[in-house]
Amino acid sequence: MPLQASVRIAKCDSQRFFARDVVKNGIIIMSVLRLRGFQIHKSHLDSAAQRALVEALRPVLRAAPLFSPSVPGGGKMSVRMTSAGKFGWFADETGYRYAENHPKGTGWPAIPAPILAIWRDLTGLERQPDSCLLNYYGQDAKMGLHQDKDEADFSFPVVSISLGDDCMFRMGDARRGGKTDAIWLNSGDVGVMGGEARLNYHGLDRIRFGSSRLLPKGGRINLTLRVVT
C-alpha cells in the first residue's frame, strides 16, 4: 500500500523565509516556500503539465505575437510580451496600463483552460482572472523592481507561472528602496502574491539561459494571472 503523503515544516528561520515540504515515501515531492509573503509552490507542474502549457500557448502566440513595449522616458523593455484574456498589459512612452487590444489592433485571445485551472487550484476563487500576461525572457532579459498596481482591486492575488530557464527572482516589501531577498525559480514553479505581499516590489535579476530544455529556443516564459477590473 503506498504511504500517505505527509507535510512537514522543513525550515522556518525568519519572518522573511518559510518552507513547508510535502513528503511521500520519504521523498520530498513538493515544497511550499514563502519569501516575504510570496508563496511559491515548487514543482507544482510536472514535465508533462509544463509541455501541455507550452502547447496551449502556441495558438495564443500566433493570434497575439510577442512585442517589446516602449517605456516612459524612452527605451524598450528587454522582455518581450503578449497577453490573453479580456485585457492585456501594455506600456508605451505615455505610461503603463491595460488595453483591450493587441498593438496590431485585434482583441486578445482567450486564456487557455489549463492556465485557468491553475488559478482555480491555487486561489480557490470563483472569480476568474481577466488577464494573463505572457513575458518571454531571452538570454539578457531582466525586469526591474516594480509593484503590480495597475489593477482596480488589490484584494485579488497575482498568480505567476514559471516555464523554461531558471531565473533569479527578487522580492522586497511595499516600500520603494527597501531590503530585498532573491530566490531561484525553476520551470514548473507557481507563485501566489496576495494578501500583505500583493503590493511588494519584485523583479527579475537574470535568467540562467539554457538551463531548461522545455522551450525549443531556450529562454523563460512567465505567465501572470490578474483580476484587472
Ligand SMILES: O=C(O)CCC(=O)C(=O)O
Ligand atoms: O517573470 C517574473 O517572474 C515576474 C514578472 C513580473 O514581475 C510581472 O509581470 O509583473
